[in-house]
Ligand SMILES: Cc1ncc(COP(=O)(O)O)c(C=O)c1O
């Protein structure tokens with residue numbers, strides 16, 4: 001049976017295909033070989049796909065007549081090697097903690113292209129950001145504004161900042177990943193006048209250089225209306241503030257949030273369509289408001305790495321409740337991918353060691369953690385499945401490894417990059433020794 005005839009075989013992103021052994025292959029590398037070489041659970045990243053997504057973003061925004069910046073939101077997935085690749089690809093970087101900043105600097109990522117986000121940056125994190133001379137801090141609240149003012153004054157150091165605005169616009173997505181609505185922990189809100197107050201206060205700080213505004217309305221967004229609404233609202237306010245103060249909108253950062261495909265039912269727009277809509281909207285509002293065109297910055301995370309990631313698991317035990325459900329357990333689950341448990345996120349998968357076959361079984365894929373909610377996929381059609389088969393779960397590249405824990409003392413998986421028939425171990429599997437490294441035994445005297 002060919003792939004197109006078999007309705008159960010899902011979409012295959014990037015370089016993913018079925019090889020002559022009827023195995024799933026990514027980047028020219030057999031995933032069964034990878035599972036055997038590195039063991040499972042294993043994150044596999046299609047580097048060709050990551051690079052083409054980065055190029056698509058850069059190309060899509062190059063239609064704009066002013067400079068643009070594509071800043072990869074590294075909370076989606078970070079690793080030393082990825083940061084090195086991103087540096088070579090010439091994009092900017094959004095970090096949200098001292099940890100991400102540290103790793104990026106260690107990877108040799110140019111500090112001037114790093115933007116620092118977060119609603120509770122610590123004093124220490126701000127000191128580090130200033131010492132590294134990062135490109136820009138996105139100020140989230142008045143406490144942070146005050147801390148940055150004090151630190152920059154003390155050290156007589158200038159810093160570019162964006163003011164993060166809560167625009168009061170809700171993206172149509174899961175409530176835990178929508179961030180633009182007024183009642184949010186992020187940013188200065190418009191309606192109460194806090195945003196205006198923040199701009200005025202920041203403009204009065206001697207070493208703070210306000211270069212523009214930032215808003216991020218949510219994640220896994222499938223339409224452009226939210227972006228258009230936020231651009232209109234921010235530019236209207238920018239016009240007002242320009243008339244009242246020295247504020248000049250040099251940069252408009254519209255965040256990330258571009259949707260991807262998790263299951264066949266998902267139909268995200270192309271990156272080109274998102275970019276076109278954003279660029280046209282900025283141009284229209286500039287013309288209507290007689291404002292100079294600002295630079296456009298975006299912060300995609302999921303849309304760069306999401307579909308490039310696949311998780312390989314080994315099938316373990318099963319529990320069949322006749323007429324009700326057949327549970328098949330894998331050797332990972334919520335510890336390496338919390339998204340199904342946290343957001344009821346849906347995924348699809350195939351058996352990596354027998355992709356073409358009769359899909360005449362329906363099973364539910366359970367994780368191995370001691371939680372009833374640790375279910376990765378409900379009601380998945382698969383070929384006859386046995387202990388020792390390999391399950392590949394697709395599109396796990398964003399917020400999978402980066403949100404992983406070692407709950408139940410499950411070691412975090414290894415991460416492998418594949419490209420041009422080569423595999424590269426980017427992050428080693430966590431080991432029991434790694435657990436022990438942080439532990440202190442009690443002394444005999446206690
Ligand atoms: C401020 C900010 N920028 C960018 C992103 C990246 O979002 P996504 O991965 O949906 O592109 C996020 C996460 O939602 C965010 O909070």
Ligand SMILES: N[C@@H](CCCC[NH3+])C(=O)O
Pocket residue numbers: 075177179219339398399
């Ligand atoms: N972690 C979320 C997205 C939130 C992004 C941070 N603002 C997810 O898995 O979809």
